[in-house]
Amino acid sequence: MKALVKAKAEPGLWLTDVPEPALGPDEVLIKVLRTGICGTDLHIRAYDGWAQQAVRTPLVLGHEFVGEVVDVAPGVTGIAPGDQVSGEGHLVCGTCRNCLAGRRHLCRSTVGLGIGRDGAFAEYVTLPAANVWVHRVPVDPDVAAIFDPFGNAVHTALSFPLVGEDVLITGAGPIGIMAAAVARHAGARNVMITDVSPYRLELAERVGVSLALDVRTSTIEDGQRSLGLREGFDVGLEMSGRPEALREMVANMTHGGKIALLGLPTEEFAVDFARIVTSMITLKGIYGREMYETWYAMSVLLEGGLDLSPVITGRYSYRDFDEAFDEAAGGRCGKVILDWTA
Structure with a gap:
């Protein structure tokens, strides 16, 4: 089968033939239909410092996908050939304290x-049945392909109650924009x-934000005044990983404000902990999705009319992967989709 492979320990990706994955115990074989390009995939393509430590070649990339079930291992129930599915890309041990307590998203292994x-940048992929999410209600394949990052947005946005609250999101990447739509x-x-x-x-304006603020020309405090806020923001969603973004967020939260942090910094940095303490601000780190409460919430949000179509701005055949990756890396885009049927 065709697959997009990190074949060598150097910058680049290669579209090549690899063996079709064998179906293992308790696994599901899936024909891949669409995949989404993630920032992680860009790091691996560039083979930066993180990628050099995190991956071993050769490796088939990809964790954002939608596909159709082809076969299931004996004993697998609730999943059948023909089902449209996405996959939870975090495979957990199932035996640690958190896994046994049902907190699988906190598995240390x-x-x-x-x-x-x-991964899923291939014509076929296998996953443990426990990691397969069946779309019981029809979902547009492009949207189903980005359930993984959509889940990051939902997990972050719904970490704290939002009804009637004033929300600040720093970082208008695709996940930040999806979080804005959820909020x-x-x-x-x-x-x-x-x-x-x-x-x-x-x-971001297309998904209905109250204010999309360019921080090159305006401050968050300017934005507060524009919205008529006198006491600061109630909930903050930090999506950029930028030191200045978190520092400005902390400075503009109301007393008792709550901040969920998804943006991953590239290095340590200082924040005003005295302000965090005296303003009684809550900080919560977010990584991935809650299995599977977040997935349930995603499906229900879409059933309820949430529209993610503005976030998807690029669609390519998998054969044109270099062009697709160049667009994704350029920054003038939302989510970029690879079609594995074209």
Whole structure:
């Protein structure tokens, strides 16, 4: 079968023939239909410092996907050939304290699909049945392909109650924009998002934010005044990993404000902990999705009319992967999709 492979320990990716994966115990064989390009995939293509430590070649990339079930191992129930499915890309041990307590997203031995084992940038992929999410209600394949990052957005946005709250989102990448759409849909009063990219701020406006603020020319405090806020934001969603973004967020939260952090910094940095303490601000780190409460919430949000179509801005055949990756790396885009049927 065709697969997109990190074949060598150097920058680049290679479209090549690899053996079709064998169906193991308790696994599901899936014909891949669409995949989404993630920032992680860009790091692996560039073979930066993180990728050099995290991956071993050869490796089939990809963890954002939708496909059709082809076969299931004996004993697998609830999943059948023909089902449209997405996959939870965090494979957990099942035996640690958190896994046994049902907190699988907190497993210390998590293996990443397309990072620690061959992934979904291929014509076929296998996954443990426990990692397969069946779409019981029809979902557009492009949207189903990005359930993984959509789940990051939902997990972050729904970490704290949002009804009637004023929400600040720093970072208008695709996940930040999806989080803004979720916050709006979930009943937030105001949703302000910040970035330095006019293109992405315009995308955010298309999902209905109250204010898309270019922090090159305006401050978050300016945004507060524009929205008529006197006491600061109630909920913060930090999506950028930028030191200045978190520092400004902390400075503009109301007393008792709550911040969920998904953006991953590249290095340590200082924050005003005295302000965090005296303002009684809650900080919560987010990684991945809650299995499977977040997945349930995603499906229900889409059933309830949440529209993610503005976030998807590029569609390519898998054969044109270099062009697709170049667009994704360029920053003037939302989510970029590879079609494995074209």
